[in-house]
Amino acid sequence: MAELLRKGHFLGAKLRALRRRNGLTLEELSVRCIQRNARLGPSVSYLSMIESGKRTPSAALLELLAAIFQRSPAWFLDESAEVPPAAPAAAGAARLPLEPAFLFSRSLLQAAIPELLAQTGTSGRQFANLLIRSHQEMSHNDFPDLERAADSVGERRFPLSVEDLSRLCRRHGLEIRWFERKPVLARDKDREVRSMVRSFFEAPNAVYANRALQSDPARLKFDLAAHIAHKVLHGGDGLKSAHATGGEMGGSPEGGSSGVGMNAQDVLHAWRDFECSFFAGALLCPRVPFRRFLAHERYRVGPAVKLELTPAVVMRRMTKVSPYPYWHFFDAYPPGYLRAVYRGNGIPLPWGNLAQVSDPCPNWAVFRMIDAEHGASDSQISVLRDNEQSLLYCCHSMRVRDMAGNPHVLSVGVDLAPVLASNGVVHEPLIDGILRECLHRSGEARIPKTAAQALGAVANVLNIAWIEEALAQPARIICPRSACCPRPERCAGARPRPSRAREIADVRDEILGR
Numbered sequence: 001m002a003e004l005l006r007k008g009h010f011l012g013a014k015l016r017a018l019r020r021r022n023g024l025t026l027e028e029l030s031v032r033c034i035q036r037n038a039r040l041g042p043s044v045s046y047l048s049m050i051e052s053g054k055r056t057p058s059a060a061l062l063e064l065l066a067a068i069f070q071r072s073p074a075w076f077l078d079e080s081a082e083v084p085p086a087a088p089a090a091a092g093a094a095r096l097p098l099e100p101a102f103l104f105s106r107s108l109l110q111a112a113i114p115e116l117l118a119q120t121g122t123s124g125r126q127f128a129n130l131l132i133r134s135h136q137e138m139s140h141n142d143f144p145d146l147e148r149a150a151d152s153v154g155e156r157r158f159p160l161s162v163e164d165l166s167r168l169c170r171r172h173g174l175e176i177r178w179f180e181r182k183p184v185l186a187r188d189k190d191r192e193v194r195s196m197v198r199s200f201f202e203a204p205n206a207v208y209a210n211r212a213l214q215s216d217p218a219r220l221k222f223d224l225a226a227h228i229a230h231k232v233l234h235g236g237d238g239l240k241s242a243h244a245t246g247g248e249m250g251g252s253p254e255g256g257s258s259g260v261g262m263n264a265q266d267v268l269h270a271w272r273d274f275e276c277s278f279f280a281g282a283l284l285c286p287r288v289p290f291r292r293f294l295a296h297e298r299y300r301v302g303p304a305v306k307l308e309l310t311p312a313v314v315m316r317r318m319t320k321v322s323p324y325p326y327w328h329f330f331d332a333y334p335p336g337y338l339r340a341v342y343r344g345n346g347i348p349l350p351w352g353n354l355a356q357v358s359d360p361c362p363n364w365a366v367f368r369m370i371d372a373e374h375g376a377s378d379s380q381i382s383v384l385r386d387n388e389q390s391l392l393y394c395c396h397s398m399r400v401r402d403m404a405g406n407p408h409v410l411s412v413g414v415d416l417a418p419v420l421a422s423n424g425v426v427h428e429p430l431i432d433g434i435l436r437e438c439l440h441r442s443g444e445a446r447i448p449k450t451a452a453q454a455l456g457a458v459a460n461v462l463n464i465a466w467i468e469e470a471l472a473q474p475a476r477i478i479c480p481r482s483a484c485c486p487r488p489e490r491c492a493g494a495r496p497r498p499s500r501a502r503e504i505a506d507v508r509d510e511i512l513g514r
Contacts, residue, residue, distance in 0.1 A: 009053030011062075011076045016051040018069050021422050022461055023323025026051075031295055032068050032463065033061075040064050070423065070457035128270035136274075137343050141320050143278055149232055150282035158289035159307040162217050165224040169207065172231045176224075178211045183404040196245050196404035199223040201230055203238030212403070217308045219403060222280055229279035230272070240276060241269045245402040284309060285317040294318065298465035301377075301398065301412075311398050312340075315412035319344055324462055326415035328393075332366040333408045345415035347393065348386050348480040361485065363443065363476045365397040366409045376400075379470035381416075381447065381455070382478045383435045392416045392431045394455075396466040414467075419458045430454060434475050444474040 019029055026044045034041030040061055042050070049055040057065065059073070066073045102108075117127055153168060154160060160168075169176060186195040198219065199209040207227045213220040223243050230240045285304075297303040299322075304314040312331060319327035319342050326345040332338055341349065350364045360367050365380045377398045384391040395413030402408060420427040430451045437445040447455065452471050459467035479485050 010079055011056070012051040012053040014076055015065065018071075019051075022069070022419075023325070025323075028291070028295060028323065029068070031292060033064055035296065036067065037064055068460070070460050124264075124266040125270050128267040132270060132274050133341055137346070140325065141342060141344060146233075146275060146279050147282050147287060150229075150279050151286060153228065153232060154283045154286060156286040156289060158286050158293070159309070160221065160284060161308075162221055162224075165221050165228070168228055169224055172228055173205050174207050174227065174231055174236075175205055176207050176209055178214075179208055180211045194245075194404040194406055196402075198243040198245065198403055199227065200242035201227050201236065201238055201240050204236045205231070216403065218305070218310045218313075221284060221308060222310055222313060225280035225283045226276040228283070229276040233275055233279065234272065239265070239268060239272060241273050245404040245406060281313050281317050281320075284313055285321070287321045290317060291321040291323075294321065295463055298463050300465050301396065311400060311410050315410055316340075316342070318412055324414065324419065326418050328395075328413050328415070330366050330411045331408060332370060332411070333406065334370045336360045336367075339408065345418075347391070347413075347415065348384065350478070350480060361479050363478045365395050366411045369397050369399050369409045370407065378473075379466040380473060381434075381467075381470045381475045383431060383438060383475060384478050384480075385435070386480055390428075390431045390435050392420075392427070392434070394464075394467045394470050396470075414462070414464065416455065416458065416467075419462055420454065423458055423461060425454050425458070435477065438475055438477045444476045447471060447475050 019026070024032070026047050030042060030044050030047055041064075042057075042061060046055060050057055062073045062076060066076065113127075116122075117124070153172075157164070166176065181197050183194045183196040185192050196212075197210060198213060199207060201207055207224065209220065209223060213223065226243065230236060234240070293304065299318060301311055301314050305311055315329055319329050327342070328345055328347045329340065329342040330338065331340040343349070350361055350367070362368060362371075363382070365378060365382070368380075369378060377396065379394065379396045381392070381394045384393060393413050393415055395411050397409055397411035399407065399409050417427045417431070420430065433448050434445075434451055437448055455471060456468060459465075459471070
């Protein structure tokens with residue numbers, strides 16, 4: 001009896017450590033068990049007793065728990081088997097030491113930044129969006145005040161209907177007024193785009209909505225949720241951008257006061273737009289019920305879209321509510337404009353969000369799908385070669401159209417190296433093996449069997465179906481810029497580097513060598 005009790009304590013400690021390393025609550029682990037076997041699925045209280053050593057699971061329940069974490073039942077009973085260490089904390093935007101530090105003093109930056117923006121043709125709105133993105137990444141997408149405000153307004157109900165949102169508008173004193181406008185051609189920097197005004201807020205309590213939204217409930221719900229956010233967070237003072245499509249950032253083409261250089265109102269609008277957008281996502285997809293929904297659907301986007309949620313809202317909320325912190329999200333417009341980005345894992349960007357990049361790597365899923373003629377969605381495993389480092393990602397991408405009819409691609413993905421490390425897999429040789437296979441086959445190849453088995457196991461641990469779907473496709477080499485393409489035959493988007501007879505570094509090394 002004493003031996004069984006001691007093994008129960010040891011088993012419980014390993015189960016608790018493994019659950020925490022994978023970011024699961026007791027409730028979520030219980031749900032995962034019930035999904036696999038409703039008859040054997042343990043309650044939260046019984047799982048807690050197993051972890052504390054007060055109960056020993058039956059052989060069948062132990063097999064169920066082992067299957068969820070892709071372990072053998074014997075591993076839980078093996079006192080010599082150690083729990084793998086936790087993965088490092090999720091990285092955000094890269095932070096570099098800036099020396100000499102006095103050059104980055106507040107007074108010098110205040111003088112230099114407006115001049116820099118004016119010289120580069122960058123607007124205050126663009127610069128503010130870059131700062132907001134960096135703040136979001138360094139904060140790990142964590143804005144508890146906005147989450148609490150949304151939970152208070154929506155009472156964590158999920159899903160909300162158009163009628164529910166309309167009632168919330170009335171409860172907060174908002175009046176919805178309808179107008180009719182068709183898409184128009186608008187000038188946005190050096191190109192013409194189709195632009196369409198969806199809705200806007202008129203202080204103190206009027207929401208003007210395009211009647212076309214009545215046939216698009218997913219977008220109507222998001223717009224109403226964002227305007228409710230403005231009323232709740234800012235008292236409906238009207239200092240908020242209109243909702244429109246077609247601009248470089250995926251919003252309305254910049255005009256009026258949005259010229260180059262700094263403009264305080266543009267910066268304020270950019271921050272408020274972010275706050276209201278985050279609040280809207282939290283209102284439509286409350287963290288706790290939406291997390292349960294994603295676990296039940298194994299992070300497939302389609303089932304949530306059927307609940308009249310836009311794919312963008314679904315993907316962006318995934319990055320927040322998932323227990324796994326290593327996510328990224330892109331929203332790309334052709335030929336190389338970026339509307340939104342989140343890099344909870346610090347993934348090197350394929351292009352910037354201040355200007356179009358002339359040499360995007362065409363093997364990133366977002367670029368590959370922008371020009372694709374077939375298939376509305378796809379999943380891809382990619383080896384990112386960044387200098388001498390090889391990184392491994394999986395993404396799920398969808399080709400969609402905005403309300404004005406402009407095509408763009410949404411892509412949500414995860415960094416696979418941390419989950420491999422958390423589950424006892426030495427990921428460096430695994431990634432190098434996939435890279436070698438791809439290099440031998442012109443940049444894309446089937447994943448080697450051993451690597452595929454390890455990735456299939458962590459796909460089950462993460463409970464993400466589209467990782468398994470990606471394993472059936474060739475893996476691809478991608479790079480931050482196609483000018484730095486590591487493929488044997490450089491990709492189609494790569495442009496030849498300017499030729500130089502001698503590099504300065506070569507001359508320096510030659511002189512020092514002599």
